[in-house]
Amino acid sequence: MKRIEDQTQHGVLQTGSHDDRARQDFAFSFRNKITSHLMPANRAVFEARAAKRHEKEHGTAPQSPADIRKAMEADSFYTSYVSVRRTSQELIWRSVLPAVDGAEDIEVKTSAGGSLTLDPDISVPRYVDALDIHCMPGVYCHDTGTQATGALYDRGVYLYMSGLMGGLNDSVGQLAATFLKARRPDFMPRKILDLGCAVGHATLPYVDQYPGAEVHGLEAGADLLRYGHARAEAMGKTVHFHQGNAEETGFDDESFDLVATHIVLHETSRRGLPAIFKECFRLLKPGGIMMHIDQPGFAELDAYSTFLQENETYYNNEPFWRQFRRTDMVQTSVDVGFAKDNVETDILAADVINQSQNNGPANKGAKGGGFLVVLAKKS
Numbered sequence: 001m002k003r004i005e006d007q008t009q010h011g012v013l014q015t016g017s018h019d020d021r022a023r024q025d026f027a028f029s030f031r032n033k034i035t036s037h038l039m040p041a042n043r044a045v046f047e048a049r050a051a052k053r054h055e056k057e058h059g060t061a062p063q064s065p066a067d068i069r070k071a072m073e074a075d076s077f078y079t080s081y082v083s084v085r086r087t088s089q090e091l092i093w094r095s096v097l098p099a100v101d102g103a104e105d106i107e108v109k110t111s112a113g114g115s116l117t118l119d120p121d122i123s124v125p126r127y128v129d130a131l132d133i134h135c136m137p138g139v140y141c142h143d144t145g146t147q148a149t150g151a152l153y154d155r156g157v158y159l160y161m162s163g164l165m166g167g168l169n170d171s172v173g174q175l176a177a178t179f180l181k182a183r184r185p186d187f188m189p190r191k192i193l194d195l196g197c198a199v200g201h202a203t204l205p206y207v208d209q210y211p212g213a214e215v216h217g218l219e220a221g222a223d224l225l226r227y228g229h230a231r232a233e234a235m236g237k238t239v240h241f242h243q244g245n246a247e248e249t250g251f252d253d254e255s256f257d258l259v260a261t262h263i264v265l266h267e268t269s270r271r272g273l274p275a276i277f278k279e280c281f282r283l284l285k286p287g288g289i290m291m292h293i294d295q296p297g298f299a300e301l302d303a304y305s306t307f308l309q310e311n312e313t314y315y316n317n318e319p320f321w322r323q324f325r326r327t328d329m330v331q332t333s334v335d336v337g338f339a340k341d342n343v344e345t346d347i348l349a350a351d352v353i354n355q356s357q358n359n360g361p362a363n364k365g366a367k368g369g370g371f372l373v374v375l376a377k378k379s
């Protein structure tokens, strides 16, 4: 079990005062208790009580995720669980807010030679800033003119994910970069672009995995980028950060060898997702690779697990989560111009996150767990 102190102090991390950390510790432990104790108990409640009651009332056992939801919403254990889980999620972010108050004073040491380019005229898609995604106050594009939103995101994500993204919140980027290197050992990208990079958690691992490559991150939120730039420089990693819209980046045609996203697509709309794929295709040089890492499709899950996962949409302000997990990634890639034979998908088991640190990728093809990876090569 991780502790809040286990987050790596990388130089610009804002953890606040002793009192702030005490509040964070409470919110972290409260949420962990709910996830590890209450959440698993729902299955027993479903099987022993809710399913039987539903069958008695409707004549058939609940089969689909929608039927299971109907059955569970009639059970007070489940309704108490979702209420307390939502409260704990809001509490996580609120516990971090006082700690990021000093984010205007974060010093940027420009020793690594990266850069930051902001665009005050950016047109942000509605799906990025119309509501507080996963209950993060102000969400990604809240521009305070400082680094506060970035500091909130860095600390909040660590607490929210129970520390399971690693001390630097970078397990997904480590996993993706390690997987690509192993799956395509001869592919040596010289220019890499990470779309929706936030503070660069998943961007920085590419600096280590592909030394010599020019690494860029693009993101809509200015505060996130200011903080991400300061963080990368403090860590001695050379990254060029840009404010922009991933659907229309403004970079030249065929200017990158690798264009990637990490846990971005599930937050994009029905129109936004294919637009991002189209932009990836436009940006890639011939022979270049598009790679997306995100949640696996619901086809991997049974009806009960699908129901539980759909709670992200119902109770955690993730409006596109359900439709994303029913989207055909291969067809979407083909629709924007990739040849079908050049598109592959895979499921990376969650324990690869740990193994990627030491042993290289181990693809367990896990049902339901882990991450979906979409790889598409431009002819």
Ligand SMILES: C[S@@+](CC[C@H](N)C(=O)[O-])C[C@H]1O[C@@H](n2cnc3c(N)ncnc32)[C@H](O)[C@@H]1O
Residues within 6 Å of the ligand: 125, 128, 140, 141, 172, 195, 196, 197, 198, 199, 200, 201, 202, 218, 219, 220, 221, 224, 244, 245, 246, 247, 261, 262, 263, 264, 267, 268, 272
């Ligand atoms: C869940 S965060 C993931 C951040 C990062 N890739 C990581 O792995 O830590 C999604 C990020 O994508 C950004 N984003 C989503 N759609 C975007 C778009 N169309 N243009 C630019 N950024 C976008 C959001 O602002 C947010 O920072």
